[in-house]
Amino acid sequence: MPSLTMPRARADARGRKPLGVSRAEHRWLLWPPLIFFAVALGFPLLTLVRRSLEGGGAAYADAFEVPAFTGSLVRTVVMAAVVMALTMVLGSLYALAVVASPTWLRFGLLAALVLSLWTSIMVRSFGWMLLELPRGALHWFLDLLGLADEPIELYQTTAGMYPAMVAVMLPFAVLPVMTALQSIDRQQLSAATIFGAGPWLTFRAVTWPQIMPSVLSGGVLVFVMSLGFYVTPLLLGGPGNMTVSGVINAQMNQANRPDIGAAMSILLVGGTMVVYLLADRLFRVSEKWG
Amino acid sequence: MAHIIRVRRVAMVGAAMAVVAALVAGCADSDDPPSDGGGSGLGGDIVWADYGGPTNDSRQAAYFDGFSEETGVDVVSVAIEDAVFNGMLEGDAGDYDVFQVAAADALGSAESLVELPDDVRGDLLPEGLRPYVVGGFYAGLAQGWLTETFPGGGPRDWADFFDTETYPGKRAWPGAPGSFDASYEIALLADGVAPDDLYPLDIERAEARLDSIRGDLVFYQSYPEVQQLLTSGSASIAVTVTGQFTALRNAGADVTVQWNQAFITPNGFVIPAESGNPDAVIALAEWINDPERQAAFVERTLYGPVNSEVFEHLPADVVEQLANSPDKEDLVLRWDEQWRADNRRLMLDSYTAWLAG
Numbered sequence: 001m002p003s004l005t006m007p008r009a010r011a012d013a014r015g016r017k018p019l020g021v022s023r024a025e026h027r028w029l030l031w032p033p034l035i036f037f038a039v040a041l042g043f044p045l046l047t048l049v050r051r052s053l054e055g056g057g058a059a060y061a062d063a064f065e066v067p068a069f070t071g072s073l074v075r076t077v078v079m080a081a082v083v084m085a086l087t088m089v090l091g092s093l094y095a096l097a098v099v100a101s102p103t104w105l106r107f108g109l110l111a112a113l114v115l116s117l118w119t120s121i122m123v124r125s126f127g128w129m130l131l132e133l134p135r136g137a138l139h140w141f142l143d144l145l146g147l148a149d150e151p152i153e154l155y156q157t158t159a160g161m162y163p164a165m166v167a168v169m170l171p172f173a174v175l176p177v178m179t180a181l182q183s184i185d186r187q188q189l190s191a192a193t194i195f196g197a198g199p200w201l202t203f204r205a206v207t208w209p210q211i212m213p214s215v216l217s218g219g220v221l222v223f224v225m226s227l228g229f230y231v232t233p234l235l236l237g238g239p240g241n242m243t244v245s246g247v248i249n250a251q252m253n254q255a256n257r258p259d260i261g262a263a264m265s266i267l268l269v270g271g272t273m274v275v276y277l278l279a280d281r282l283f284r285v286s287e288k289w290g
Numbered sequence: 291m292a293h294i295i296r297v298r299r300v301a302m303v304g305a306a307m308a309v310v311a312a313l314v315a316g317c318a319d320s321d322d323p324p325s326d327g328g329g330s331g332l333g334g335d336i337v338w339a340d341y342g343g344p345t346n347d348s349r350q351a352a353y354f355d356g357f358s359e360e361t362g363v364d365v366v367s368v369a370i371e372d373a374v375f376n377g378m379l380e381g382d383a384g385d386y387d388v389f390q391v392a393a394a395d396a397l398g399s400a401e402s403l404v405e406l407p408d409d410v411r412g413d414l415l416p417e418g419l420r421p422y423v424v425g426g427f428y429a430g431l432a433q434g435w436l437t438e439t440f441p442g443g444g445p446r447d448w449a450d451f452f453d454t455e456t457y458p459g460k461r462a463w464p465g466a467p468g469s470f471d472a473s474y475e476i477a478l479l480a481d482g483v484a485p486d487d488l489y490p491l492d493i494e495r496a497e498a499r500l501d502s503i504r505g506d507l508v509f510y511q512s513y514p515e516v517q518q519l520l521t522s523g524s525a526s527i528a529v530t531v532t533g534q535f536t537a538l539r540n541a542g543a544d545v546t547v548q549w550n551q552a553f554i555t556p557n558g559f560v561i562p563a564e565s566g567n568p569d570a571v572i573a574l575a576e577w578i579n580d581p582e583r584q585a586a587f588v589e590r591t592l593y594g595p596v597n598s599e600v601f602e603h604l605p606a607d608v609v610e611q612l613a614n615s616p617d618k619e620d621l622v623l624r625w626d627e628q629w630r631a632d633n634r635r636l637m638l639d640s641y642t643a644w645l646a647g
């Protein structure tokens with residue numbers, strides 16, 4: 001089975017050190033990213049921890065006293081999981097479509113993906129709003145086809161929120177899978193066909209084992225990023241889909257309790273890290289980053 | 291464009307200073323400059339923090355340009371940041387010399403604010419706010435709709451607003467966490483509570499009433515969204531700050547605002563104890579309190595004045611659109627600002643929880 005030997009071969013290739021780079025150079029090359037992370041991530045995080053401990057840690061207890069917090073925390077995690085699952089399926093299909101398409105279509109699919117990455121999330125959320133409003137663009141279009149006379153009940157429902165969130169996250173799931181697909185040796189596919197495997201068996205036995213790590217790592221990336229959703233669910237899903245970011249914002253800005261807001265942020269970041277470490281343990285995500 | 295205006299402003303300031311110098315040299319006749327100092331004792335600039343937009347443009351035109359010409363003190367407008375002004379309200383250092391707050395914020399932190407001299411205070415402000423509020427203005431919070439939506443006349447009060455059979459369609463409602471506005475008061479009035487008995491708010495009762503029409507609400511995250519919701523026909527009625535109805539009118543829409551049981555609330559600016567230039571800000575406060583200048587601001591924004599003399603300088607068709615015009619005195623209601631200041635946290639937490647369902 002070629003699928004068994006393949007991953008090991010790839011792991012070997014990765015373990016090898018690039019030629020012509022000495023140990024000292026390795027050490028020096030590591031400094032810029034380390035300094036960057038210390039300044040851009042470590043310092044703000046430390047400030048946040050200090051702020052949350054201003055009242056001797058009471059802010060953590062107070063955070064759970066805020067009635068909307070626990071509910072929104074659970075809701076955020078569930079939402080992120082749903083977005084992750086949807087994006088993994090859709091992203092893999094999209095990546096397969098890109099690789100399998102003729103050149104002109106491939107160009108179009110890639111352009112659509114990159115264009116959405118270039119557009120601000122606020123602008124895109126507002127665009128979805130105009131689309132989903134009871135008498136919005138979607139209603140206008142359906143009306144044109146003679147399919148809708150009543151206003152559409154989609155704006156500010158859970159069903160109206162997920163398409164927009166998946167659209168925001170899609171590139172992060174498509175790009176790693178696409179890279180994995182492109183690095184598959186075409187001769188393996190030919191070999192499978194020659195040995196009489198149909199398309200489904202070829203996909204299951206040759207393609208899937210080679211792209212699965214990328215699908216998983218894309219999924220984890222999407223999950224972690226989805227924990228930070230704020231505007232999109234509030235605007236398109238309605239306040240019933242308020243995420244923990246909304247509650248944190250209210251504590252920071254309206255309640256003037258930055259310590260509680262900081263404690264909530266730490267709990268969210270800490271929770272996210274636990275999720276990531278667990279995922280890393282189970283799926284060895286970090287090895288797949290390349 | 292901005293560059294040209296700036297050059298022109300510099301030129302105008304220069305010209306004005308030359309005129310002032312000539313006046314001082316020629317004779318000692320003075321009836322216009324601010325009483326204390328008349329420009330001589332003032333210096334530096336003023337960092338003015340507000341929410342920008344057309345309202346800030348109107349302040350620039352109605353107040354700041356003239357003030358800078360007269361005194362040489364530049365007013366630098368910056369976009370207000372919650373984190374900065376919340377700290378300054380508690381006495382922390384910060385960059386703002388004067389910043390915008392809601393009435394409840396000012397009442398809750400009076401001890402860390404600079405008091406104004408008696409003759410600079412707006413007489414239409416509630417007594418507790420008068421010593422602290424600079425450049426105050428009245429905003430309304432009301433229900434309104436495109437007139438064509440209800441040909442037979444729309445809702446007359448908040449009870450009608452909750453009557454979704456007689457007045458069908460979605461209602462645009464504040465949906466950002468923390469934007470409780472008048473939500474509880476409106477629900478209680480609709481539930482039959484008399485305006486005088488609103489406080490202390492019965493939040494449980496109010497939320498039960500709100501739940502009864504939750505399915506008919508469409509929530510907005512920022513006030514300007516209301517215009518989109520109304521004009522697209524996605525909402526038939528909106529509850530929002532009356533400035534949004536004014537904006538719709540300016541864009542050519544025919545809007546009806548129901549002033550009966552609407553709430554009016556004062557807003558304004560305060561000088562924090564840590565202000566870098568309090569004397570200049572007080573001079574500016576005096577400048578702004580001048581009836582004619584405030585009338586110019588009111589005419590541009592249709593925000594109500596805080597100085598009763600301002601009404602004498604306004605045409606009747608402007609006065610009737612103002613939230614605190616004398617003819618609406620019997621229709622509109624006022625919040626208990628003190629109760630709201632004392633119970634801000636309770637309202638914020640319960641409303642956020644109600645929104646999140």
